[in-house]
Amino acid sequence: xxxxxxxxxxxxxxxxxxxxxxxxxxxxxxxxxxxxxxxxxxxxxxxxxxxxxxxxxxxxxxxxxxxxxxxxxxxxxxxxxxxxxxxxxxxxxxxxxxxxxxxxxxxxxxxxxx
Amino acid sequence: xxxxxxxxxxxxxxxxxxxxxxxxxxxxxxxxxxxxxxxxxxxxxxxxxxxxxxxxxxxxxxxxxxxxxxxxxxxxxxxxxxxxxxxxxxxxxxxxxxxxxxxxxxxxxxxxxx
Numbered sequence: 001x002x003x004x005x006x007x008x009x010x011x012x013x014x015x016x017x018x019x020x021x022x023x024x025x026x027x028x029x030x031x032x033x034x035x036x037x038x039x040x041x042x043x044x045x046x047x048x049x050x051x052x053x054x055x056x057x058x059x060x061x062x063x064x065x066x067x068x069x070x071x072x073x074x075x076x077x078x079x080x081x082x083x084x085x086x087x088x089x090x091x092x093x094x095x096x097x098x099x100x101x102x103x104x105x106x107x108x109x110x111x112x113x114x
Numbered sequence: 115x116x117x118x119x120x121x122x123x124x125x126x127x128x129x130x131x132x133x134x135x136x137x138x139x140x141x142x143x144x145x146x147x148x149x150x151x152x153x154x155x156x157x158x159x160x161x162x163x164x165x166x167x168x169x170x171x172x173x174x175x176x177x178x179x180x181x182x183x184x185x186x187x188x189x190x191x192x193x194x195x196x197x198x199x200x201x202x203x204x205x206x207x208x209x210x211x212x213x214x215x216x217x218x219x220x221x222x223x224x225x226x227x228x
Contacts, residue, residue, distance in 0.1 A: 032213045043116060043204055043219035051214045090157065094213040099170030100145055102217060104157040 002027050004093050006105035013081045013112055021076040021108045023091030032094035033074045034102065035065055039087045050074060061085070081112045117141065118220035120205050126226045132193040135223045139186055139207030145169070146188040147208075147217055148180055152201040163188055164211045192225070200227045 003026045013019045036044040048059025055067045065076045092102040117140035148160040159172035163182035182188045202224050206217035
């Protein structure tokens, strides 16, 4: 069965510093991986996806993610954090059946301090 | 703005009651997904519809049902409500049902059972 793990409940970083939010996955075939962000009282916003191709994927708001097949990881990164990046981040993998359902990690709260 | 509209934003009701949550997908999107977000279970997939037909079922209780109408809007019906049904219910949509398409989420309906 497909699964996703986000090992950190919370990540704290100072504004201007690089940030990393970790995600590891377990899939039976090729992984279809996604990152979403959730702001308070809002729905999830799509940031980026990895389907195939380059291991470094660029997304919205300056975020990027690095796919590492050998480590089964898909970490979210940003070179310089902003206070406005503070939110809840979800990593997700697409189900391997003939559906589009997403399987989410438990989420990581990112706190960027000025 | 994701283009996915969910109504109502908030719903407060009592145990044993029945409610209907409504979702209008983005223009042109044929797939609709329903997810439940709660503190203890995280984000859980409930059900998917594609062009009016049920495509996949997740951990959806028998007391819950859904449908997608010819105009592609969808409704999630929750009956015999229990305290544990209190959660945020999200609708998401995508153009098709293939695994590489991102899902776009509405802002959710917050259901509180008293």
